[in-house]
Amino acid sequence: MGLGKTVSTLTALDILDLVEDAFPALVVAPLRVARSTWPDEASKWDHLQHLKVKAVTGTAIERKAALNTKAHIYTINFENLPWLVEALKDAWPFKTVVVDESTKLKGFRLRQGTLRAKALATVAHVKVDRFIELTGTPSPNGLVDLWGQAWFLDKGVRLGRTFNAFTDRWFQQLRVGSDPHAVQLQPMPHAQGEIQDRLRDICLTVDGRDYFDLREPVVNTIRVQLPPAARELYRDMEKTMFMEIEGEEIEAFGAAAKTMKCLQIANGAAYVGEDAVEWKVIHDEKIAALEEIVEEAAGMPVLVAYHFKSDLARLQRAFPKGRQLDADPGTIRDWNAGRIPLLFAHPASAGHGLNLQDGGNILAFFSVNWNLEEHQQIIERVGPTRQLQAGHDRPVFIHYILADDTVDDLILDRLQTKRQVQDILLEAMKARGLK
CATH class of the missing domain: 3.40.50.300 (P-loop containing nucleotide triphosphate hydrolases)
Structure with a gap:
């Protein structure tokens, strides 16, 4: 936080739109960030003044009104993702999706996970051409957090088509206590280097x-x-x-x-x-x-x-x-x-x-x-x-x-x-x- 992810992304999208249709774009973020941070950041920089950012927050009536307002970028909080997917159905207009704080997708699985991640998954590789994730902490609980986030970027090409394929390749199960169902995933010695190498071409780190x-x-x-x-x-x-x-x-x-x-x-x-x-x-x-x-x-x-x-x-x-x-x-x-x-x-x-x-x-x-x-x-x-x-x-x-x-x-x-x-x-x- 504080290293400029928002303004960098807005600038990149603005430049990208010169060569392809980057807009309208959808930004998914925590409520306060969707409501204030993205609109405020666009208005703060001279080179971004022409971009209109509309927050799709509030009541259902307010959200519908926001979607009917012409803008370059629409922002919505994670909790309202299921509503958005259902409301737009086949009229989904967003070719570019940005997920601000992508660790909220870490629990996604093909057959389980949060409703918001599952809703986003229905459009991620069908109606979205460019998917961007932003986070300062991609793996807060270890390497196991990476599969769900990576799936939205490449549909499992780099880390495995399923979560089980991912864990079978790079983790071993350690039993915790006497409960045979209580297991902990422990990365194998080769996991760190191999996973980083597979993600290298689609990740940019700012230190x-x-x-x-x-x-x-x-x-x-x-x-x-x-x-x-x-x-x-x-x-x-x-x-x-x-x-x-x-x-x-x-x-x-x-x-x-x-x-x-x-x-x-x-x-x-x-x-x-x-x-x-x-x-x-x-x-x-x-x-x-x-x-x-x-x-x-x-x-x-x-x-x-x-x-x-x-x-x-x-x-x-x-x-x-x-x-x-x-x-x-x-x-x-x-x-x-x-x-x-x-x-x-x-x-x-x-x-x-x-x-x-x-x-x-x-x-x-x-x-x-x-x-x-x-x-x-x-x-x-x-x-x-x-x-x-x-x-x-x-x-x-x-x-x-x-x-x-x-x-x-x-x-x-x-x-x-x-x-x-x-x-x-x-x-x-x-x-x-x-x-």
Whole structure:
């Protein structure tokens, strides 16, 4: 994630269309990515401005309306694939199909598998001329994950016409425990080299180390869109925030404090009542974005920065295998030993002296806050310098999950430019015509 798969694919399709009919193309992706990432990416680059990307998401009525809208590229989430195949039937128009995060196809079998993969299989080699798969982690559970994905590319030419043919050639079955039906597929010694060689002509790998200085982190900004109800609530709270700030000379801490309600709504939960103890969930857009980061990490540990107690409670509920960074030294030992898949840390508790670099090289900001020092400190816990000092030849990835057009943007501006909080808020007021 963050190495440019989306823009690279859009550019390739645009060039390809000069010599053959690449459009209309269908992109299958996780819901948030289908709804926002692909349309936003096309509008962000000058050379792609002419491409129209239409998201086929929402209710059945909204999806049908989207399909009836002329566009170059249509995007849909995996869950709606069976509906799409059934709705279009023989009128299937897509000669090019792109599957973003192709590991979701890894469980496909000719006679079993998920409904979405089976639906896609009915058109893959009959009505589709060009099939493209994108993933940063093609085999998160080992070589066995490759057959389902490869079948959609070549109908079994390279790795076997069936999954059994694939496993019979390159795996041995090891019994697990006393149950005769409980077996584990173990790759044979020759499997890795032979499978890689067979896939070599249809796979392209991009390694961040070839393009980035390991002394600098790879920064990826992930924007989520607030649902309509949450957006309306946010706008009302934003007006209140600016009214409280307008005309007052307040110190940086006071200015930052007045943005807390807006920041809570951006994160997805706001405190209610005078005692500000109870909180109410407003949306789960950031949770969904973090799920995608974790899925693409494919088992690699992820350090997650949060701000409010409500953030932590929601994260723990959504990711029950995660652990909170606490005062127990055993937590840090477990993290550095790779026994914690997600470590939830408040930047204030992850300051000087903590060594977390052995545990991972991926940091996700579920929420951001105005404190520049705390922000720099938590990055340094897994930062490039510590990675190199510890002997880890790997880039550091930093993901910022931001609610679009909210105070999140203002805070990121502060963190990147070190500008004063008051100046940023006053500028935002002027931009919105409130001053």
